[in-house]
Amino acid sequence: MSYEYITVASDEAVGVITLNRPKILNALNLQLINELVEAMEQFDHDPSIGAILLTGNERAFAAGADINEMADASAVEIMKRDQFAVWDRMSRISKPIIGAVSGFVLGGGCELMMNCDIVIASETAVIGQPEINLGVMPGAGGTQRLTRAVGLRKAMEMLLTGDSISAKEAWQYGLVNRVVPVEACFSEALKLAKRISRQAPLAVQVIKKTVHKAEDLPLQEGMDYERNSFYLLLASEDRKEGMQAFLEKRKPRFTGN
Ligand code: CO8
Numbered sequence: 001m002s003y004e005y006i007t008v009a010s011d012e013a014v015g016v017i018t019l020n021r022p023k024i025l026n027a028l029n030l031q032l033i034n035e036l037v038e039a040m041e042q043f044d045h046d047p048s049i050g051a052i053l054l055t056g057n058e059r060a061f062a063a064g065a066d067i068n069e070m071a072d073a074s075a076v077e078i079m080k081r082d083q084f085a086v087w088d089r090m091s092r093i094s095k096p097i098i099g100a101v102s103g104f105v106l107g108g109g110c111e112l113m114m115n116c117d118i119v120i121a122s123e124t125a126v127i128g129q130p131e132i133n134l135g136v137m138p139g140a141g142g143t144q145r146l147t148r149a150v151g152l153r154k155a156m157e158m159l160l161t162g163d164s165i166s167a168k169e170a171w172q173y174g175l176v177n178r179v180v181p182v183e184a185c186f187s188e189a190l191k192l193a194k195r196i197s198r199q200a201p202l203a204v205q206v207i208k209k210t211v212h213k214a215e216d217l218p219l220q221e222g223m224d225y226e227r228n229s230f231y232l233l234l235a236s237e238d239r240k241e242g243m244q245a246f247l248e249k250r251k252p253r254f255t256g257n
Contacts (some may be wrong), residue, residue: 001042005032008039012198013050014135014190015043018057025063026056030083032066037086040093047256050197050204052093053189054116055100056109058124064107066220067134088192089138090115091212094194100189101183111140114149117208119175121167122187123183127175128164149175149214154193177224200238202257 001009017039019026026032036054043049056062070078080202099116105127113119113127129142137143138159147155150173158165164193167179191241196204210229214222233239237257245252 001038003035003039006035006039007027010043010049011127011190012194013048014053014191014193015046015049016053016055017050018055022057022059025060025104026109027064027066027068028112029066029069030063030081030137033083033086033208037089038203039231040097042091044093046094048203050095050199050201052095052097052099054097054112054187054192055186056102058102058122060109061099061101061125062106062109062112063104063107064130070142073139085133087111087115094208095232096191096193096208098196100185101127101176102185107142108140109136111138111142111145114141114175118177119191120180120185120192121170121176121180122140122185123167123179125167125170125176126164127170129159130162130164132160132164143149146175148221149173173201175249183245198254200236200242200252200254202236202238203233206233215231236247 005019005021007020009016017036018191019032019036021027021032040052045051065182096117097115099113099119101119101120102124103126105113105125107130110127110129129138129146132138143155143159146158150158154173156164167176170176173180178188206229211228213225217225226234238252240255242252
């Protein structure tokens with residue numbers, strides 16, 4: 001499969017996707033998002049891949065939705081495009097997505113970052129939801145995921161002013177996991193993705209799904225979900241292998257069964 005606006009590669013068991021529209025700061029047009037989700041789904045179905053790494057370039061992870069594509073479209077046209085349906089597919093990817101973000105992470109770019117499960121940010125990252133400056137608002141989760149991540153007051157300030165925050169501030173608010181020098185961003189994220197890709201695949205996917213349930217479910221329902229997931233993993237071959245390997249003082253050989 002060849003893509004125009006992304007590049008795709010693999011490194012050991014990590015599927016690497018790089019946004020590739022550098023001239024306009026990786027602005028997210030419909031085709032790019034479609035390509036991105038297609039590539040993610042391919043990695044998700046590929047048993048040789050254990051984690052997905054999503055990145056941009058040093059100047060921009062992504063500076064938001066492609067404003068050229070939206071500027072003249074009517075509300076009805078945009079509604080009929082149903083462009084957010086493809087974003088919903090992204091949130092159903094079962095393997096962990098690690099983001100490596102530098103430079104501009106704005107609007108739809110910030111929403112894309114928030115679709116990642118773990119984020120390594122460069123010291124240069126500038127993160128925000130500036131849609132209000134265009135007279136609009138986020139449409140791919142910016143009001144919901146940002147509020148869950150940083151809390152109501154900080155989200156309200158960012159969304160109503162359109163002001164960006166630095167990587168360090170994003171880290172203080174728990175919006176990114178780690179801040180590293182720009183030259184180390186990709187390699188740190190890759191190292192982490194490789195570590196996770198070597199874990200028991202079923203456990204990785206079930207843990208990801210169960211953690212996301214914490215965003216939606218009341219505590220007791222989440223606990224019940226967790227317990228059922230726990231019992232499910234007890235039935236796996238990898239559980240036998242993991243525990244046997246511990247007892248035999250050797251490294252486990254997980255197969256994903
Ligand atoms: N869309 C289209 N083109 C863009 C975008 C964008 N979001 N951002 C930058 N560009 C283009 C510029 O027009 C410019 O093109 P050209 O060279 O042809 O003039 C090129 O990228 C370089 O940009 P600048 O010259 O402006 O570079 P600066 O370093 O001076 O400024 C900024 C960088 C601050 C990032 C500035 O470009 C900017 O403010 N960009 C817009 C940021 C923004 O408002 N993002 C939010 C967009 S709306 C949105 O994301 C809604 C989300 C809804 C859901 C998502 C659905 C997909």
